[in-house]
Amino acid sequence: SSLPKTNRAAVYTKVGEVATEVRELSVPEPGPGQVLVKITHSGVCHSDLHVMLGDWSFVRGDDGGVGGHEGVGNVIAAGAGVDPSLLGKRVGIKWLATICMSCKQCWHDRDCMCAGAKISGAGGAVGTPGTFQEYTLSDAKYVTPIPDGLDSELAAPLLCGGVTVYKALKILKLEAGSWVAIPGAGGGLGHLGIQYAKAMGYRVIAIDGGDDKKKLCESLGADVFVDFMKEGDNIVKAVRDAADGEGADAVVVVNSSARSYAQAPDFLAIGGTLVAVGIPGGSGPVTVEPAELVIRDIRIMGSAVGTRQDSVEALALAARGLVKPIVKVEDLSELTNIFKKMHKGDLVARMVVKVSQD
Amino acid sequence: SSLPKTNRAAVYTKVGEVATEVRELSVPEPGPGQVLVKITHSGVCHSDLHVMLGDWSFVRGDDGGVGGHEGVGNVIAAGAGVDPSLLGKRVGIKWLATICMSCKQCWHDRDCMCAGAKISGAGGAVGTPGTFQEYTLSDAKYVTPIPDGLDSELAAPLLCGGVTVYKALKILKLEAGSWVAIPGAGGGLGHLGIQYAKAMGYRVIAIDGGDDKKKLCESLGADVFVDFMKEGDNIVKAVRDAADGEGADAVVVVNSSARSYAQAPDFLAIGGTLVAVGIPGGSGPVTVEPAELVIRDIRIMGSAVGTRQDSVEALALAARGLVKPIVKVEDLSELTNIFKKMHKGDLVARMVVKVSQD
Amino acid sequence: SSLPKTNRAAVYTKVGEVATEVRELSVPEPGPGQVLVKITHSGVCHSDLHVMLGDWSFVRGDDGGVGGHEGVGNVIAAGAGVDPSLLGKRVGIKWLATICMSCKQCWHDRDCMCAGAKISGAGGAVGTPGTFQEYTLSDAKYVTPIPDGLDSELAAPLLCGGVTVYKALKILKLEAGSWVAIPGAGGGLGHLGIQYAKAMGYRVIAIDGGDDKKKLCESLGADVFVDFMKEGDNIVKAVRDAADGEGADAVVVVNSSARSYAQAPDFLAIGGTLVAVGIPGGSGPVTVEPAELVIRDIRIMGSAVGTRQDSVEALALAARGLVKPIVKVEDLSELTNIFKKMHKGDLVARMVVKVSQD
Amino acid sequence: SSLPKTNRAAVYTKVGEVATEVRELSVPEPGPGQVLVKITHSGVCHSDLHVMLGDWSFVRGDDGGVGGHEGVGNVIAAGAGVDPSLLGKRVGIKWLATICMSCKQCWHDRDCMCAGAKISGAGGAVGTPGTFQEYTLSDAKYVTPIPDGLDSELAAPLLCGGVTVYKALKILKLEAGSWVAIPGAGGGLGHLGIQYAKAMGYRVIAIDGGDDKKKLCESLGADVFVDFMKEGDNIVKAVRDAADGEGADAVVVVNSSARSYAQAPDFLAIGGTLVAVGIPGGSGPVTVEPAELVIRDIRIMGSAVGTRQDSVEALALAARGLVKPIVKVEDLSELTNIFKKMHKGDLVARMVVKVSQD
Numbered sequence A, B, C, D: 001s002s003l004p005k006t007n008r009a010a011v012y013t014k015v016g017e018v019a020t021e022v023r024e025l026s027v028p029e030p031g032p033g034q035v036l037v038k039i040t041h042s043g044v045c046h047s048d049l050h051v052m053l054g055d056w057s058f059v060r061g062d063d064g065g066v067g068g069h070e071g072v073g074n075v076i077a078a079g080a081g082v083d084p085s086l087l088g089k090r091v092g093i094k095w096l097a098t099i100c101m102s103c104k105q106c107w108h109d110r111d112c113m114c115a116g117a118k119i120s121g122a123g124g125a126v127g128t129p130g131t132f133q134e135y136t137l138s139d140a141k142y143v144t145p146i147p148d149g150l151d152s153e154l155a156a157p158l159l160c161g162g163v164t165v166y167k168a169l170k171i172l173k174l175e176a177g178s179w180v181a182i183p184g185a186g187g188g189l190g191h192l193g194i195q196y197a198k199a200m201g202y203r204v205i206a207i208d209g210g211d212d213k214k215k216l217c218e219s220l221g222a223d224v225f226v227d228f229m230k231e232g233d234n235i236v237k238a239v240r241d242a243a244d245g246e247g248a249d250a251v252v253v254v255n256s257s258a259r260s261y262a263q264a265p266d267f268l269a270i271g272g273t274l275v276a277v278g279i280p281g282g283s284g285p286v287t288v289e290p291a292e293l294v295i296r297d298i299r300i301m302g303s304a305v306g307t308r309q310d311s312v313e314a315l316a317l318a319a320r321g322l323v324k325p326i327v328k329v330e331d332l333s334e335l336t337n338i339f340k341k342m343h344k345g346d347l348v349a350r351m352v353v354k355v356s357q358d
């Protein structure tokens, strides 16, 4: 075909260092069941930073490996057995590049727990080359169609943080008007969580620190903002008061703060549910007395990424304009700088790199 | 009417001491909405011991107060506004003697959390005279009909521990054949839990210590017995191995052991649920890392007593012979001796006192 | 106390005729468990017309009986055993004035099926005097608190049609963005259904006839309006096309049209649910081939009024301004005229009568 | 490899006729994602008869095509990309030989509604060669592992009728002890339905005709047998009486009788659910008045085959001895005779053909 022989990719110079470099790699050919996607945009995610730094035990990058797992682009070639109607379609590639589709975990919609899953942009046996390159292979059955009317640069971060927080809220199945508290509401996942929660008819107690976060959260639809810096030890009372004096019907902890997890059970009303999403770096356990579980009827659970159906639903709400991530787009060549800022904690918006022209 | 003026009752001599005495008290008259029940049998429960000892903060007995909350008898008089068809019916009185039926907790079937609930056999503002007397008043709308074919002496303990463990299992809604582990399976709640779990189509991993417990649990239908005394530190592996090597789909902790709660999350399979029922005396928290919640999809919840509907269902299974508590019946005058043995931990069966003749 | 001896009431002159007259009746005294409510507003409902005409088999009025079941007012006296904090509270009286709170149906939140329920404003053994009078008795445990910020004249019709349509939508538990089709969307229940569905995050296909209905439905938030008069035999295709070409995830039939019921199953997408709310006068069955149920995974169910918890939730959404009924208020003395117009089908808004001054 | 070049197969002589003949066909080679299964046993199903007769509109056989969709055998070869641990495993092939695993229907566990599904033993574009031959290709990700301890001749019919009726019962999620009525309980699906319902803790009202059916149903665990031939017009009362006088909590219609569907809604208790499984040949609609849906809170739904997870669960219960189909095994060469008896309605047990030696 008319495909180029090589393509531009940003690779991890050496795992453990915050360094990427742009190289020309050969363009791969799709095998059975695969599609080749010409990536136009890729989100840059905190998980990519961990993969590059190699500071997670269960998944890390390879030296010279291609990262990235929030990619959007067009299908330009397909391997044997692929539905030809996919050609030309705009699709997304997610943290999970594929799952086995044939195990107990897959059948229970626990994609993340599939032993046969491959992680986009990671190294070793569990990884597969990611979306920081112009042409990326993916599983034809696991890519996500991007709905019309949704910009690719907005779709990119939604494929990761958006789907994750959408799913954590979706499993709640609360009544309209229920109170959902979101510790870390002003962050990457949190600012999407506010919007998804509102789209579901919930009322949101955004918990974060500082006036900028307050302004942000309220502009996104939060009903109440609770400033943990101002409230200090009073925060449990502040959250409960905000929720009719009874506490929140759900708390979705999207940040990775051990402190948030320590407080979260106390934010809950009788009958409330805590959903864990963020994972603290060290130990940050949820601790609860059985008496609390029994007498206050509290439930504690977790949620990990989302399924293909969840992804379709999460993007559909964004295509209707109900959810809009705050993004900043730069060229792929800026990737190292982006990671450096991320490492220092200097980023506000979700960063998206332009990988190729449409 | 032909009611006697006085009736026999066993009262707590002095709260804080293990001592009861039988007295003649005047027979009360039913007010609006109340029934007078001639009690034939009353179970003697560990909660009664706590009420007598006054070692719980939220509920305690009164000096000279009448305890008991697992009563079965016949309705012999009714106050204004009571459905007359209740007269002559055999009914049960439970830990909760009544609830307000008009608050958010009542509407959500959280009877135990109703601020207007009254506790049978307890003192102070939250209590009402209990079932250790021949004639007891109760709420016509909250007594539980006892089904034909179920002996009163068997119904008595089912009204408390039976309903509690039935409800804790009922909320699971697992598939038939799922594995349910029960720490404390050989005890008062546990031996009923085995039977209820089997009646629901589950497979049971009974966890307890010693050969007598093993024999008991297996005779009640447990599929596997895990002896915590023999397994020691190997117990997590033993439970997981018993459940197809994957772990239990649910763990229902019916004992009050801090150790059981510490281990229980590890007994679970991916996607499993921990239900807290027993409440440790001191601190015995459930502690779980968010990563476990997220990556292993574990859920943690609690269950408290049951509703009137739960009670009807739990008794119906017993009336069909699927569940049978192990009881020993003695006369009301033996109550102090029973409590003394209970205090020493010398009881094996659920104790039931005969309060009056039928 | 300072209560007047008599009060103003509108009574049905003779059941079977469209005629009411205002009379002075004696003010009743609250018995045990009852409250006396000084009614300020009462909605006038189609069900009242049926009760007055006596054309329903299961419930009808009495000559000289007081109708009305959408009453709002203040508690000014309470009988024995009533929580005194209710005094002075603004409350609502609904179609069901009370239920027994102690039967299988009550325990399953099927208030409407309770054999001990009493109908407000109906006659005979199943009825109790209604809200077309200044002072009305009701069950202290069954009245609904009216939230601050919600006008009494708006609360009145919500207590009946609002709660009913809220409940029919609440049981769906669909994902945000799901398509709900509402045949009869421009009517009394329908115009509330549009608003409640939007508050739950659903997308609404409003089905009704004519440009006025179109304008109304769109102004209330309907995403799509399908005009059954314009579409004719094409209506199934029109509804399916509106819902992504696949059909609606749910159809909530709020009108009483046999035709709507005949068409409704075909409006559904695979996996969709039909909820029956309106009841056709004659025969208007839902008819579906087993093959449709099996191959298209269609579900068919019904919904009747709502519980006290449903009522609290429905009013709370209205108090936040998310749902607003279209009402017209007139004096109680206009009741006969209102019923005459209703009988002719000349009413557009929900009618509310002013019963007394606040 | 050491595979033979040809293998024995029974093919449909001419679609429309009840005639098969045994031929030597070439052994196929597994493509990417496929396994080659050496079939030892295959159930013979009524659906095969329809495929052979070509009397269904949506699926029919090919002249000379290989039928069969209840096959059990061992994996003896695997194509590219297949997990090698499958080699040597005993697996089953079902009515659906494969699904696309990548559409909305697949994601919602509606395998049967996947537009990319292939039907085992059917012809044309929707079919794939079936299990009436020694070596059959199948999708490595869609075959079902057969648990140890379950005979292949018993597993075969469970893969079809067993899974179907298991799934129809599984979706009910009733309380233990609930009443499930099964019209057609003495038939192929029905006799499995009784056993699965009992394994789930339900009580079963078996509905069928004649003393042989009565004896059969009771021997399989039915709590009550209702003989429709004896009851005649009294059948609704008979079923309701059997279920505590209130009616069944669920009716699962496993036969294809229009009469069963006409009666089934009336068998239900308030709050009950009708599940359609059998599909009448002509028109046999379920017809219900909205008033029934609203006032009696009846639900109507359907269920089609089952997923891979459902299949695993259904077989696991059988491997524990809780469910045992009544089968008769003959050689593959007897297939025409079997179909002839089936066509006349002369079969009692599920027929299984021995296709090859293990």
Ligand SMILES: [Zn+2]
Pocket: A045, A046, A047, A048, A069, A070, A095, A160, A161
């Ligand atoms: Zn990411």
Ligand SMILES: [Zn+2]
Pocket: A099, A100, A101, A102, A103, A104, A105, A106, A114, A115, A116, A117
């Ligand atoms: Zn998998």
Ligand SMILES: [Zn+2]
Pocket: B045, B046, B047, B048, B069, B070, B095, B160, B161
């Ligand atoms: Zn007790």
Ligand SMILES: [Zn+2]
Pocket: B099, B100, B101, B102, B103, B104, B105, B106, B114, B115, B116, B117
């Ligand atoms: Zn209450």
Ligand SMILES: [Zn+2]
Pocket: C045, C046, C047, C048, C069, C070, C095, C160, C161
């Ligand atoms: Zn009304």
Ligand SMILES: [Zn+2]
Pocket: C099, C100, C101, C102, C103, C104, C105, C106, C114, C115, C116, C117
């Ligand atoms: Zn009732």
Ligand SMILES: [Zn+2]
Pocket: D045, D046, D047, D048, D069, D070, D095, D160, D161
């Ligand atoms: Zn079959």
Ligand SMILES: [Zn+2]
Pocket: D099, D100, D101, D102, D103, D104, D105, D106, D114, D115, D116, D117
């Ligand atoms: Zn599919």
